[in-house]
């Protein structure tokens with residue numbers, strides 16, 4: 397299969413090189429209008445972006461063939477991941493390709509801020525000299541407060557410690573071990589705000605981090621401290637920036653990122669403040685970082701399109717297991733079982749439980765996605781895959797309970813789907829023999845053994861002579877050939893369940909004479925033809 401990629405932002409040409417080496421066609425276009433992009437995107441299997449292109453729900457809807465969105469960088473706030481997930485489109489980024497560059501830029505901003513470097517350079521360029529005006533402050537022996545002790549935060553910490561700074565951090569999700577290994581004391585947020593001489597943020601922009609510093613909590617800041625933001629615009633409330641300085645809370649602010657890029661007029665006005673220094677989102681703009689992220693994203697996207705590896709995927713946690721050879725038979729088993737279960741289940745059933753026993757239980761997460769995929773492909777007109785299966789399940793209000801059992805009893809692996817207490821059929825169990833022999837092994841407690849493929853007629857009957865002859869006779873009369881059958885019963889003469897595999901797809905008309913046979917109850921026709 398040949399794939400095609402559209403590069404939309406200023407991504408290093410190494411990306412093209414990698415895609416082309418992998419036999420993937422690449423087009424580069426940075427100048428499409430919104431309308432043109434909506435049309436153009438239809439042709440591609442993948443797009444590559446940085447932070448300049450907004451990948452909205454609307455755009456993703458137009459992207460009929462799109463399978464993967466690749467972000468050559470870290471932040472994916474310009475990509476509607478939820479919408480991509482709903483469309484079954486993989487989103488991937490390169491989480492560490494620009495870490496060092498951004499950490500170095502942050503350190504540069506801290507020093508530039510402390511020593512008024514941008515302002516004084518500007519002054520000299522304009523023929524001035526003001527040595528007194530640009531008196532600075534040492535960072536040595538000062539406290540650096542880091543909010544967000546992730547990849548970049550940790551790199552900044554190590555570098556600034558070499559400048560003699562004491563580093564403290566606030567990150568409710570960071571482990572104490574990690575902080576200890578970096579020799580960093582973790583503090584509560586307010587404590588950090590009151591301690592830091594320089595405060596730098598390295599978190600994503602979330603409901604919790606938006607406006608983390610503003611006039612509202614400025615009283616908590618150590619007086620005369622400095623603020624640095626090379627993470628995402630809006631973590632310090634942008635409307636309050638100049639007042640934080642003019643009201644004496646903060647001595648200076650360094651920014652690389654803005655809530656709107658390029659900034660709007662009001663924000664530009666703030667950026668003119670003599671104690672605010674700013675760069676145009678340059679954290680990742682080094683040749684080294686751009687080469688790394690371009691190369692990484694191209695490899696990752698090529699691998700994902702070829703279903704080889706899903707490293708870096710943000711919305712396909714489970715599909716990374718697809719390439720694991722050991723998981724593949726279980727995935728297929730789960731999908732066919734899901735398909736069989738939904739055809740046996742009563743209409744509108746919405747409570748399902750999935751039980752996994754044996755070796756397959758360790759993959760229960762992805763197997764649940766696969767059962768759901770099998771179930772939902774009967775009900776959802778959009779294409780369901782392992783990325784969007786749970787989204788559709790939630791959307792339809794399906795309630796799923798998942799259990800794992802270590803005792804495997806008769807089979808090495810067994811998956812059981814249960815779907816309703818008062819229904820004609822309530823539960824179905826299946827296993828896989830070898831690599832691809834998928835079998836139903838139990839229905840409602842009746843032992844059955846039938847390959848899960850093709851067309852299957854299932855019915856309940858009283859266990860009495862002549863039942864099978866009646867059914868096979870009705871089939872023979874209509875030229876329906878039986879391929880295999882399995883009969884399960886509890887005790888002699890009680891009820892039985894019969895599963896008959898037939899050689900062709902059956903119509904309602906062809907099923908009618910079988911349904912009408914005396915003693916045949918709860919007939920269900922299951923098609924497992926995909």
Ligand SMILES: NC(=O)c1ccc[n+]([C@@H]2O[C@H](COP(=O)([O-])OP(=O)(O)OC[C@H]3O[C@@H](n4cnc5c(N)ncnc54)[C@H](O)[C@@H]3O)[C@@H](O)[C@H]2O)c1
Nearest residue numbers: 471544545546547548567569598599600604626627679680
């Ligand atoms: N300026 C640039 O060009 C540039 C380049 C790369 C990354 N970034 C941005 O830098 C930020 C950090 O990137 P990273 O690679 O270090 O990410 P990361 O995921 O490695 O680290 C983020 C850290 O923030 C912490 N965090 C999340 N919510 C928090 C909260 N409410 N309070 C405190 N800590 C919280 C997380 O626990 C995590 O440790 C991201 O926003 C990213 O988009 C900017």
Ligand SMILES: O=C(O)[C@H](O)COP(=O)(O)O
Nearest residue numbers: 446447448469470471680
């Ligand atoms: O999140 C990121 O990777 C950085 O903000 C860099 O963005 P950019 O690729 O647009 O420079």
